[in-house]
Amino acid sequence: MPDPGATVAPVAAPPLPVRPGAEVVLPDRAAERRAAVRRVERQERLRAALEGVAGEAPGDGPVGGGAPGAGEVGGDPALALWKGEAEAVFREAFHPPPGDHSGRVAQVQLAFDPESGAVRGATVHSGSGSATFDAAALRAVGSVPALPPPPARWREMVGSALLVDFVPP
16 A cells, blocks of 8 residues: 555656757648648639629629629629539539528538549538538539539639538528
């Protein structure tokens, strides 16, 4: 039985063996940072190209990202029309679970081939707070084999990823 008045000395962990002159190499995150900056810049250029078309800002449509329609000064109508067509495909496929989902938005990032429009996969980028609502958004993306390809002059900028906002009908 231990002595109640005894103190316990802390045990120090043995030092890690480090060879003299050894260099500690940390992962180079500069390339990752540059790629992230390029993605953000590309998204901002796309957002600017969509703004002003049909008087709506990106994210105002039922499935995110601006409205298609007659172009007005400040936006590219061809890009807005493509985005609207892509959103319409998901709008038709999206069936949220029963219940009140007002105010919910599930933002899904999908990967697709910009040449053919073939959908390659999707992940929830920003959840709605409801796992069943988010799952319905992913099911909608999974049920769509292909999107219309983006306009040729925008393919490089659009790249192979698209963020889509799913909101209740």
